[in-house]
Amino acid sequence: MRIAFSLAFFCLLFNNVSAQGPNPAGLEEQEKVKQVIQTFFDGFHKQDSTIIKSTVADRVVLQTTGKDQEGNTRFREEEFSKFLTSICSIPDSVKFQEKLTSFSIQVDRTMANAWVGYEFWLNDEFSHCGINSFQLVDFDGEWKIIYLIDTRGKEGCLN
Known part of the structure; x- marks a missing residue:
């Protein structure tokens, strides 16, 4: 009887421990998420709307936030189609690069969050930095x- 009670106790304990918290993501899933983001920026730098579109869902939300020159918080949403048009219409004479400086990726089942540090360079000069x-x-x-929000500023960049 004591053995049966002990076995039942350990089964319940194991069941409670394994049911707690989010489903830990393997490195493979995190790497898949990172690859999608890198592909997004590959299309961004090539000004290729087909590559960019391949990385986003049918409905994607794009937002940005930062401080204006007076120090007031600004927040705006951009239509995805306008974003694509603006990227693809940058003249060849303008050199731009978003350098990704860090990745922190969390995955739980069918949802992932990626916190990506960046620096934006325009014609080989630092423009701004932030987090995507x-x-x-x-x-x-x-x-x-499905969703991208970024911060923008000139100081306090995270690497």
């Missing part, structure tokens, strides 16, 4: 960006 926060969903084995 991506939300992604795994649509039946394919990670897609």
Whole structure:
């Protein structure tokens, strides 16, 4: 009887421990998420709307926040189609690069968050820096960006 009680106790204990907290993501899933973001920026730098579109869901939200010159918080949303048009219409004479400086990725089941540090360079001169926060969903084995918000500033960059 004592053995049966002990076995039942350990089974309940194990069941409670394994049911707590989010489902830990393997490095493989984190790497898949990172690859989607790197592909997004590959399309961004190539000004290729087809590559960029391949990384996002049918409905994607783009937002930005930062401080204006007076120190007031600004927040705006941008239509994805206008974002694509603005990127693809940058003249060849303008050199731009968003250097990704850090990744922190969390995955739970079909949802992922990626906190990505960046520096933005325009014609080889530092323009601004901040964080891109991506939300992604795994649509039946394919990670897609559903939401992107970024911060922008000239100081206090995270590497």
